[in-house]
Amino acid sequence: MGSIRFDKVDKVFGPLTGGVKALDSIDLEIAEKEFVAIVGPSGCGKTTCLRMVAGFEAPSAGVVSVNGKKVTAPGPDRAVVFQQFALFPWKTVRENIDLGLRNKGLAKSERDERIASALRLMNLESHADAFPHQLSGGMQQRVAIARAYVLDPEVLLMDEPFGALDAQTRVVMQEELVRLARVNPRTVLFITHAVEEAVYLADRVAVMTRRPGRIKEILDIRSVREAENWDRHQKIEDVMDLESFVHLRTQIWKSLREEKGPLGV
Amino acid sequence: MMGRKGLASLTSVAAALLLWFVVTTLTGLVSPGRFPSPAEFWQSLVQIATRGYAGAPLLAHAVQSLKLVLLGFAVAVATGVPLGLWMGWSRRAEAAINPVFLLIRPIPPLAWIPLAILWLGLGDAAKIMVIWFAAFVPSVINAFAGVRAIDRPMIEAARMLGTPRWRLVREVIAPAASPMIFTGLRLSLQASWTTLVAAELVGALLGIGFVLNVAQQDIYPGMILVGMVTVGLLGWATTWLLAMAEQRALAWNMAARD
Numbered sequence: 093m094g095s096i097r098f099d100k101v102d103k104v105f106g107p108l109t110g111g112v113k114a115l116d117s118i119d120l121e122i123a124e125k126e127f128v129a130i131v132g133p134s135g136c137g138k139t140t141c142l143r144m145v146a147g148f149e150a151p152s153a154g155v156v157s158v159n160g161k162k163v164t165a166p167g168p169d170r171a172v173v174f175q176q177f178a179l180f181p182w183k184t185v186r187e188n189i190d191l192g193l194r195n196k197g198l199a200k201s202e203r204d205e206r207i208a209s210a211l212r213l214m215n216l217e218s219h220a221d222a223f224p225h226q227l228s229g230g231m232q233q234r235v236a237i238a239r240a241y242v243l244d245p246e247v248l249l250m251d252e253p254f255g256a257l258d259a260q261t262r263v264v265m266q267e268e269l270v271r272l273a274r275v276n277p278r279t280v281l282f283i284t285h286a287v288e289e290a291v292y293l294a295d296r297v298a299v300m301t302r303r304p305g306r307i308k309e310i311l312d313i314r315s316v317r318e319a320e321n322w323d324r325h326q327k328i329e330d331v332m333d334l335e336s337f338v339h340l341r342t343q344i345w346k347s348l349r350e351e352k353g354p355l356g357v
Numbered sequence: 358m359m360g361r362k363g364l365a366s367l368t369s370v371a372a373a374l375l376l377w378f379v380v381t382t383l384t385g386l387v388s389p390g391r392f393p394s395p396a397e398f399w400q401s402l403v404q405i406a407t408r409g410y411a412g413a414p415l416l417a418h419a420v421q422s423l424k425l426v427l428l429g430f431a432v433a434v435a436t437g438v439p440l441g442l443w444m445g446w447s448r449r450a451e452a453a454i455n456p457v458f459l460l461i462r463p464i465p466p467l468a469w470i471p472l473a474i475l476w477l478g479l480g481d482a483a484k485i486m487v488i489w490f491a492a493f494v495p496s497v498i499n500a501f502a503g504v505r506a507i508d509r510p511m512i513e514a515a516r517m518l519g520t521p522r523w524r525l526v527r528e529v530i531a532p533a534a535s536p537m538i539f540t541g542l543r544l545s546l547q548a549s550w551t552t553l554v555a556a557e558l559v560g561a562l563l564g565i566g567f568v569l570n571v572a573q574q575d576i577y578p579g580m581i582l583v584g585m586v587t588v589g590l591l592g593w594a595t596t597w598l599l600a601m602a603e604q605r606a607l608a609w610n611m612a613a614r615d
């Protein structure tokens with residue numbers, strides 16, 4: 093459960109007013125429990141791809157489907173972690189996490205159990221009754237991840253989830269996400285600007301072209317990770333030092349460089 | 358509470374009272390026929406509080422005015438806020454309702470008074486209707502603007518979590534718009550008092566506006582001032598209560614601000 097498929101997907105914004113072609117014939121298949129990261133130049137349509145899987149946006153042509161079923165509306169089977177967290181500031185951490193569970197109509201005892209385990213998983217136990225504004229950015233993002241994970245979604249959609257965090261917090265969150273992915277693997281579509289992050293986290297990395305965005309190439313990270321046994325290293329910096337890691341990173345980097353405009357933007 | 362600021366405002370109030378005493382009583386710069394002295398004010402207050410004036414004691418007038426304001430305000434808020442939320446949420450509702458709204462809005466609420474009296478007489482109903490018309494508008498506009506200002510990701514997060522419609526309104530849209538809603542309520546409350554006094558001035562048999570009207574006909578400056586001060590205090594007290602309610606309801610927001 094949880095496979096994602098883009099089938100010749102085009103997206104044109106504002107077709108009535110001339111139109112901006114954001115995506116051009118995107119073909120991409122993400123297998124169940126696979127972690128795919130998308131990298132690409134700014135404005136190439138990464139967010140648009142994710143929003144179409146989430147059901148916030150409809151393709152102009154082609155089909156986006158999850159489990160072979162065409163996506164038509166948002167739903168808790170496809171949990172989203174937003175770049176700007178999008179927590180409800182008037183709800184406590186616990187209430188934020190609880191909303192999705194209440195929407196599912198679960199009994200109080202089961203909800204409490206699930207919330208407790210999500211809080212434990214994200215190291216938030218001592219902040220359960222805090223309001224979001226009382227937390228640091230890293231903690232807020234952990235709440236947003238807990239809110240998504242607690243639904244036990246088939247698909248997890250993350251749009252630059254660590255983009256707003258400082259470098260240290262970011263590393264901690266990346267390691268945490270890897271740990272989470274081991275404990276409880278999910279299908280993940282992950283968008284990022286950071287090439288290292290993509291290589292560190294993903295099974296495959298898709299590189300997109302400049303707008304109108306197309307999939308330029310897809311790199312298999314997983315086979316390298318397994319062959320070189322990256323997982324024996326606990327810390328992200330140790331993995332990043334490995335020759336195989338550097339090689340993949342450079343390859344993606346070069347591919348992205350070709351896509352940048354004359355000014356390198 | 359009572360810091361430097363409190364001390365400063367206390368000083369300025371004391372200075373104003375002293376000035377009042379000086380110009381009316383000590384120097385006689387302002388003649389008593391135009392503006393009452395503190396002593397006259399006090400006598401008028403004692404008269405209306407104990408023996409009554411304009412047909413009833415002060416308390417009865419005050420209770421009557423307060424009752425009408427609270428009723429009119431409640432009706433206006435109970436109808437205005439939901440309408441504003443709905444218009445903010447649904448483009449179709451906005452398209453349907455806004456034209457009517459724009460047509461009626463330029464009419465000053467006080468201009469409805471004659472029609473209200475014609476329809477409903479001099480009783481409470483006419484005044485509640487006029488207050489409703491006046492207080493309705495700020496409630497609608499601010500609730501509407503509050504919804505329109507909500508961050509889109511917030512709504513998308515709620516939809517992604519599978520939040521059903523009513524829960525979305527109650528737990529996401531209304532709280533997200535609540536800072537603006539409260540701004541609307543404050544303006545509505547002010548409008549309620551303004552309108553009530555005007556309506557009572559025009560036609561009433563009880564209430565602070567009626568006291569003011571009778572005192573004017575009696576050429577009784579002391580009593581006019583008593584009426585003005587009473588209405589000021591009532592207005593201040595209701596505003597204060599609303600501010601307290603706001604502080605409780607928006608605790609999450611206030612804390613985020615500092």
Ligand SMILES: Nc1ncnc2c1ncn2[C@@H]1O[C@H](COP(=O)(O)OP(=O)(O)OP(=O)(O)O)[C@@H](O)[C@H]1O
Binds near residue numbers: 112
């Ligand atoms: N709602 C919209 N209306 C009009 N144009 C839009 C809309 N959303 C996105 N676009 C345009 O579509 C293109 C792709 O946008 P998108 O947000 O998907 O890019 P992105 O790859 O996520 O960029 P970034 O890396 O900066 O986040 C951009 O040119 C953007 O201006």
Ligand SMILES: [Mg+2]
Binds near residue numbers: 139
């Ligand atoms: Mg984006």
